[in-house]
Each structure stands twice: as C-alpha cells, then as structure tokens.
Amino acid sequence: MSSPTEKAPTQETNEERTKNAPTPHNTDPPRQKWYQWFAPTDTPAERRLILKLDSLIIVFLFLAHWAKVLDSSATSTAYVSGMKEDLALYGNQLNYLNTVYMVGFITMQIPLTLAMTRCPVNYFLPAADLLWGVFTLAQYKASSVTQLYALRFFVGALGGFFFPAVQWYLGSWYKRTELARRGAIFFIASQVGSMSSGYIQAGAYARLDGRYGIEGWRWLYIICFACTIPIAFLGLCLLPSTPDKCNSRFLTEAEILLAQERMASEHREPRQPFTLPRIKTILKGWRLWILVSFAFFFSQADGVSSNSGLSLWLKAEGYTVENINTITTVSPAVTIVSSIICGVVSDIYDAKVALIATTACLNIFACIVLAIWNVPLGLKFFAFFLAGTANGIAAIVYAWANEICARSAEERALVISAMNTIGNTFGAWIPLFVWKTVDAPRYLIGYNWNLALDVCMLVMLFVLRYFWVREKRLGCV
Template sequence: MASNASGDHDLQDLKAKAEIAEFVEDALPQEHQEYKKREARLVAKLDIYLAPILMLLTLISFLDRGNIGYAASQGMIVDIGLKGNQLNIAISIFYVFYILAEVPSSLLAKRLQFNRVIPAVTVCWGAVCLGNGFITGFPSLVACRLLLGLFEGFLFPSSVLLMANWYKREELGQRISYLYIAAALSSAFGGLIAFAILYMDGTAGKQGWQWLYIIEGIITIVIGVMCFWLIPKDYQTAYFLNAEDRIIMKRRAELTESYNGGQGHYTRKDFMLAVADVKTWLHGGIQLAVMTVVYGFGVFLPIIIKTGFQYSTKQAQYLAIPVFLWGAIVYAIGGFLSDKYQKRFLLVVAAAPFGMVGYSILLAYDRVSVGVQYFATFLISTCIFLCGGGNMAWLSCNSAPDGKRAASVGITLTLTNIGGIVSGQIYVVKQAPQYRLGHAWCLGCLLLAWIGWCVLRYIYNVREHEKDKAIGEGVATPPGDFSDRATTYRYQL
C-alpha cells in the first residue's frame, strides 16, 4: 500500500508540473491574469529572499568603507598620528584596488558563480575591517584601506548582475534602487553605531573608534559566512522556490535571454560593443560626477557637521543620521515610481536641482545660519542617491546583449570609483569651516550630470527614430548582430 501511495503521489506531482508547464506556455503573451498573479508571487519571493541579502551586504560594505569619517571625528587622527593630508590620502586610496577589481568581477562573477564570489569577498573584507581596529599609524591604515577596496570591489557589480539574472529589465530599476537605499541607510546606521560606541571609549584599553572597526568587522564576517547558504546558485536549486516557481523562472529567463541576446557567456565582441557605444561613456562620466558627490557627502558629512557647523562630536554623530535616512526614503519612493511608469530620464533631471540648491546654500556659508546650512544637507540627500541609482538603472535597462551589459556596468563602475578617489581630496580639513572647494566641486558635478542626461535623452530619441524608420523600410537586424541597436529592442526613456 505504501508503494502504491508513493506512486500515486509521484504521478500527481508529474501531472501538476505538466499542467503548470502547459499553463505557462499558453500564457506567453503575458496578458493572462492568472499567470501574472503567479509571476507576481514569484517576484515577491525574490524580494523577500534575494534582494534583502544584497541590500544587507551593500549596507555593510558602505558602512565598512565609510566609517573612517566617523572614526576620524572620534579622535583616530590624533591617536595614530595622522598629519597634513594623510586622512584624505587614506580615504582616496581605497578606490585604487576597488577600481581594478570591478571590470574583472563584472566579467567573471557569473562564470565563477555568484553564490561563491559574493560570500567569499564579504568574509575577506570583514577580516580587513576587523584589522583596522588594530592599526598604529598611517602605513597600516593605508594597507587596510587598499585591501578593503580590493575585496569590496567585487560586490557591487556582482550584485547588479545577479539581480539582472533573476529579475526582468522592467523590474530591475527598482531592485537596483534597493542597493542605493542600502548605501544611504549605511551612513545613517554608521552614525547610530558610532554614537553608541562613543560610550565604549576606554573599554579593554581601546578607543571608541577601534571598537567601531572591531565590532563592524565581526558582524561582516558572520554575515559573509551565512551568505554561503543564503545566496542560491541558480533558480533550479534555490531553496525558496517550488516547482511552479522554477518553471515560471525558466520561462522568464528564456524571454530575457531571447530579448537580450544572451548566450550564457561573455565574449570579446560583447566587451567591444560596450566600448564602442557612446552611451556607455556618457553614463559612465555622469556616474563618475554623481558618485564623487555621493562618496564625498557620505564620508565627510560628520566632519563637516563637526568642524564646519561647529557642533560637538556627539552632535555630529547623531545629526548625520536623519539626513541619510531622508535620502533613503526619497530614493525608495523615486525608484518605485521610476519602475512603475518606466521613466528614467525624468527621475534624474528632476532630482539634480535639489542638490544644486543645497550646495549653493553651503557655499553662502557667511550669509546663512547654521540651521539653514543643516537644511541644505537634506536637499543634497534628496538628490544624490536618486541621481546615482537612477543613472545606473537607466544604463542597465538599455544595454544588450547581457555580455555588453556586464561590460558596460564594469566600465561605468570603474569610472564611478575614480570619483571616489577625487572625493577624498576635495574636502581638506584645513579649509574648514567653509569647505569651499568641496562644495563648489560637488555643485559643478551635479550640473555636468544634468547636462549629460539631456544629451543622453537626445541620443536615445534619435536611435528610436532610426529604428522606427528601419522598421518602416522593412530592414531587420540579423540575429548574429543583435544588440540594443537592433530594431526589435526598445529603449526605456
């Protein structure tokens, strides 16, 4: 009887799978409401089990790289004997190996498997962050910052490409926005943790800033080890998907690959397609400008509040928290609306002027009150995460095949982190309290980005017009030449 019961169960299971497969195949036009409901439940699972892990990793990544600003405001500069512009050098040098790691990680992460690469590098940079708590001078600080940059350089491109392998492009913008929301939240959490750890100053003979690095390092290592089990290899083996989910995921993957020209591996041709496309460099240049602002604001805001606005160390820690929280909330709303209405250009061009006004207020240091200057930081926070995340999502949604997308993301992120090097040099402590160079530089970056987006919108419109003209003339793109320039591929504007 047990054998017959088991056989009946297996037979029923096979019938159920067959019905699901037939149902999915019949729903290819995707207008079928029941299919849409099942697919929506699947996407909700991805948002519950996959996206939060990547958000958490992004949060601790930005936390570990940005806590140098909080450490500096808590006395690290004096304790390890930093002189002149050594703090600025230490901030900038992080991005040297970070940049070198990004293009290789973009091209190799999928082949090496995301579920191996991401947890491994997380554990490594957690160990380096822990080691930061034991530095004794400028040389050891530089060594830790270089290694931290090397390991963290693998995370963001791997996360973006992992999302692109699980989500459709119509869903991707909002999910990439999650990573930038996490980046904004990291600065807020950094302030909260730094404020709490001020009370550990002197515990076990260590300063508060040392405990900041040690505690955050231990947390990172633990989370990295957990990710070996939390990040699935693929949808076929994902622990949170059932048989129905896997069949729908298979169809989604097939539709995405057929639309994007995916071949499952990246070639030199894909890389050259990205290099030869002007939009790669325009998006990359814009990202360089915007992320110079993001990195500069994220690292130096506690220092600006303390030495620029003349607040105490404790006040500088907790006053930074609501500024970054506001940026995260604004970006969450903006990312949702951008995906819902498929409007990429409008999001970024509407956001940038808020930051321009904010930096203009900070440049008028002698003519406005401290309260108004603090309000200006909220205007800047309104802008920068929307601009950085929106630009990256726009590029990702408009690049095909997937090998070209990977190369475009890698190139853009490399240019992005040149902005990180620049950001470490524009806020010089001896220029306190006005910080005119830093504020003026950031204002100029946002203006250049705004102009760049207008140029990009013009290029996209011209290309769409050319595609419409080719379709009208009966011109078709050969399958072997498929890219986002193909007549069948439509850009998101």
C-alpha cells in the same frame, strides 16, 4: 423563391465578427498603484516567485551592504580612538591608508565584476564577503602601519566590486518595472549604515575598551567581522545563481523556467563566452561611452552632502556636538525617502528621465542658495537638506543601465562596473582641489562646481535619452 442574382444568407464568420466588433475605448492594461508591490499583470505564480526572490536576494544584499558601511568608517574611528598612538601613525599615514584602500577599491572593481559573471554568483558573492570579513578581522591584530597598508588594499578590493556586482545581479532576476525599487532598498542600506555606525562604534568602544586585554579600537574591527560572517553564511544558504544556470534549493524547476521566461520577455540575454570579438563589439558601441560619461557627472554631483559642509557650518555656528549629530542625520534620511519615492515612481511610470532631471534641478537650486550663502537661516537649512536628494536617483541610473544593456550580460557587467569605477576614481582626488578644508564651511568653489556638474548631468541626460530612443525606434531592443 430568390432570384438567381440574390445571394443566399450566410452565417457570419468569427473573423468577420471580430472585424466588425466595436473597438474598445481603452485597451491599456491597468496601471500599478504606488502602494502595490506587484503589477496587475503579474500572475499568481509570478507573485510567488517575486516574493521568494525578495526573501532570498534583497534581504542578504541589504544586510551585506550595511555591514560594509561599518568598515568604511571603522578606520577613521579607530584612528581617533587609540590606533594612532598604538601604531605610531603620524604625518600623512592616515591619508596613505585611505589611498591604499581606494587603490584596491578602484582597480579591482571591473576585473572582479567580470570574474563574477564567469562564476556561480551564489558562491562568488558570499565567498568575497567571507574573505572581506577575514581581512577586516586581521586588522585588529596589526602591529605596524605596513601591515595595515596590505590589509586595507585587500579590504578595498573585496568591498569595492560589491556595488556594481549587485546591480548586475539584480538585473539578472528582475524586470525593468521592478529594478528601481529593489535597487533603492539596496542603496538605502548605506544610509542606514552611516546613521547607525556612529552609535554602534561609540557604544562598542565605551563598553569593550580593555576587555580581555584588547584595546577599544581593535574591537571595532572584531565587531565588523562579527557582523559580516553570519551575513556571508546567510548568503551561501539563500542566494540563487542567475536564471540561466540556477541551482537554488528554494526555487522549483517551474519557478526557474518562469524566471528565464521573464528575462527573455525583457530581452535580457543569459551569459555568453567572453570572447575578444564580444569585447570589441562592446567597446565600439555607444552604450559604454555615453553611460560612463553620464556616470561621471552623476557620481560627483552629491558633493554637498558628502563633504561635511553641513556639520562644519553647524560647528562654526556654535551648535553643540549632540545637536550636530542629531541635525546631520536629516540628510541621509532625505536620501532614504527620495530613493524610495524615485524607485517606486520610476518602476510604475517609467519616469527615469523626468526623475533624474527633477533631482538635478533641485540640487541646482540648493547649490545656488549655498553659493550665495548670505540667505535666511531656514533657507540655508533647506538647501543643505535638499542636497540629500542627489543620491536618491542612484537606483534609477543603474536600473536604466541594466535596461539599456539588456541584450548582453557581459556588456551589462562591463558598463555598470565602469560607471561605478569612473565615479570612484575621480571622487578620490577631485575633492582635494574643490572641497578644500580651508574653505569650510562656505565651500564657494565646491558649491559652484556642484552646480556645474548638475547642469552637465542634465545635458548628458538628454544625450543619453536621444541615443536610447533612437535605438528603440530602430528596433534594436
């Protein structure tokens, strides 16, 4: 018999067992492998939803982006393929055509992207594509340069908002650990387009010139239209709207609810009324100004690969046209590979800062080599090709903007479109002073300018990181 001071043995409660249980050494969830499309934490339902979204969204966006690249080079190709003589384009009229196109491209990016946030995206994007195709086709009937001016403005306007609108749209469906890869797939469509457009246009002109009484240069616009319209109708059939107001015939109610829960877990807010107080709040915040400032340096830092330095140098060295066309395809190939690598690594390891910084350093090295110029032949080739990595971080930059502005759909739309607009605005006129044709093939000013941009981009990268880390520490995300 126990003494009065002794306590009778009691059964250990669940709470006590949990408290006394040994702490596991590793409680981190399993990390996704680089070759895995899904995260280990994704449920079977999530995996089915992601596959559906990729089939419905990514396929259309890739094809639509590829088709737009065809048009961006069609006018230059048409100019040297008979349009100049047929329409009596002399003096600076080709430059004026490009200027009018860029005016539409730049001025309508922000308004049309914001307009899309007020409309069902599954109708807005394909409808814009249809109109873009119609205006592209109308160029084949142009009989004067005045008509082309008007048409090029609308083509620029309807095509210009596509990139920022798509970045916003992807951010409405995908988690931050999925965005960079999808953005990379979308982005490399432009590189595939630039690699294939020359072959398509050359073949079309050779085989169709004079067919049915239509000059070869006019056929180029017909082909752009023929590529665009089926893709636009594909979008009308497939695209879902955004999760908050989704009316897709291919997604079940349970999948739409799951998509909404996924975005809620990311603090990705649905669309709200675009009121004046909301606009003032966005304008007073740091996100717009810091991200747009960063975008200025990032958007201009691809000057080595975008200003034909490699092709002009090869021509000056006496390479044949065939060899020049073959060698210059390496740069977009480097961009494609670096985009995929950056997208995968960014999603899996959340290594945006490290990837952006590494890419900037690689391009600083390339610019130093090219600025010196008198270097071994192999090193010069390496520098030109290495510069192709500059655009490999585009998907990461815009995925990060989606993450930073997650709490406001309207802020995401305004910031992303403003980032793209600032890049295109300065990119339209800075090359006239920095990448002068008379300096080719050794663009000494251009390579030093590009070097300075990469250094400034590194500085702004850590400024951006400081603000973002501070906001997360304060619990605002």
